Structures are given as structure tokens and as C-alpha cells.
Amino acid sequence: MILIGLAALGGGLSYRVGTLERMGPGFFPAAVGAILALVGVAIVLSAARAPGGPGVPARPEWRGWGCIAGGILAFIALGAHGGLVPATFAIVFISALGDRRNTPGQAFWLALAMVAIGVVVFKWALHLGLPLFAWG
Numbered sequence: 001m002i003l004i005g006l007a008a009l010g011g012g013l014s015y016r017v018g019t020l021e022r023m024g025p026g027f028f029p030a031a032v033g034a035i036l037a038l039v040g041v042a043i044v045l046s047a048a049r050a051p052g053g054p055g056v057p058a059r060p061e062w063r064g065w066g067c068i069a070g071g072i073l074a075f076i077a078l079g080a081h082g083g084l085v086p087a088t089f090a091i092v093f094i095s096a097l098g099d100r101r102n103t104p105g106q107a108f109w110l111a112l113a114m115v116a117i118g119v120v121v122f123k124w125a126l127h128l129g130l131p132l133f134a135w136g
Contacts, residue, residue, distance in 0.1 A: 005033045005035070006033065007033070008032060008036065009037060012030030064098035064099065067095055071092070071095035074087070078090050079130065081135070082134060083130065083134040083135075085133055086133070089111045089112070092107075
């Protein structure tokens with residue numbers, strides 16, 4: 001994260017940055033790059049202070065990996081053949097089940113809330129070309 005953030009910051013600074021009042025084309029990539037690099041530094045610092053230290057290898061969470069990968073695959077398939085609503089519901093519901101603390105009911109309500117937010121933001125506010133429902 002730190003390296004990607006610094007690369008974005010460097011790329012953004014190669015353009016005219018401008019000011020907060022009159023932003024140039026490099027302002028946004030430079031700002032996002034700086035924030036990403038700072039978040040990366042914060043992650044490194046918090047991991048160094050975590051109990052057990054950075055030398056203790058963590059056990060892989062295969063359930064989480066599988067659910068997140070499955071959610072992405074479901075989004076791809078349903079986005080192309082089902083529309084925004086089923087694709088968004090599927091990615092959030094399946095990915096939320098990757099956390100062992102989530103119940104299917106919690107995942108359902110989270111997915112439903114994200115569908116509502118996604119419809120408002122992507123369909124009505126941004127006018128995304130993906131239809132809400134498209135069975136075929």
C-alpha cells in the first residue's frame with residue numbers, strides 16, 4: 001500500500017496540482033496516493049504493536065478467501081446476466097459470510113442495505129448504464 005500510494009503521489013505531482021480552491025489534474029491522484037501511503041504506514045505501525053508481534057505467522061482464513069473470491073465471481077456472472085441488484089446482493093451476501101462472526105441473517109440485511117445504497121448511488125446519482133434487473 002505504501003509503494004502504490006507513493007507511486008500515485010509521484011504520478012499526481014507530475015501534473016499541475018493547483019490549490020484546494022482551483023484543483024488541477026494532479027490534485028486527486030496526489031491526494032489519494034498520500035492518503036493510501038499514510039494508511040499503509042498506520043497498518044505497519046499497528047501490526048508492530050499487536051500482541052504476539054509481527055513474527056507470529058497467522059493461520060490462513062480459507063473460508064474468508066473462498067467467500068470473497070466466490071462473491072466476486074458471483075458479481076461478475078450476475079452483473080452480466082442479472083443486473084445491478086442481484087449482482088450487488090450476491091457479492092455482499094457471499095463475502096459477508098466469510099467472517100465467522102456473521103450469521104446468514106446479518107449477511108442478508110447487510111446485502112439488502114448495500115443494494116439500496118448501490119441503487120441510489122450508481123443508478124440514480126451516477127446514471128450507471130448497468131440495468132437494475134436484466135434476466136437473460
